[in-house]
Amino acid sequence: MKVEKDKKRIREFFNLIENDKYDLRKYNMPTLVYFIDENKKVKYSLWEMDLLNRFGLENVDGWDYEEDIAFCPDWIEGDIDDDLEDEVDED
Numbered sequence: 001m002k003v004e005k006d007k008k009r010i011r012e013f014f015n016l017i018e019n020d021k022y023d024l025r026k027y028n029m030p031t032l033v034y035f036i037d038e039n040k041k042v043k044y045s046l047w048e049m050d051l052l053n054r055f056g057l058e059n060v061d062g063w064d065y066e067e068d069i070a071f072c073p074d075w076i077e078g079d080i081d082d083d084l085e086d087e088v089d090e091d
Contacts, residue, residue, distance in 0.1 A: 001060055002078075004032040005049065009075060013044075017067045022046050033060055034076070040069045042076055 034044035
């Protein structure tokens with residue numbers, strides 16, 4: 001399982017997949033916990049960071065929703081390097 005703590009990325013994720021079941025305003029420090037299965041589905045849940053820290057990522061054994069990876073942001077797969085996004089190719 002992977003963890004994303006950046007609110008901008010979490011907001012981007014939920015905007016792209018159009019899941020309105022989570023209201024980020026209800027979370028003090030939202031943390032997206034997700035993994036990609038072999039069928040290219042992203043399975044995820046939203047946790048409060050304090051709760052996740054208390055019980056540990058290793059104790060997360062399920063997910064709430066799943067989406068096709070095609071509808072998710074590129075950073076989900078870990079292929080995008082943030083530093084490279086800002087650089088301009090001058091060739």
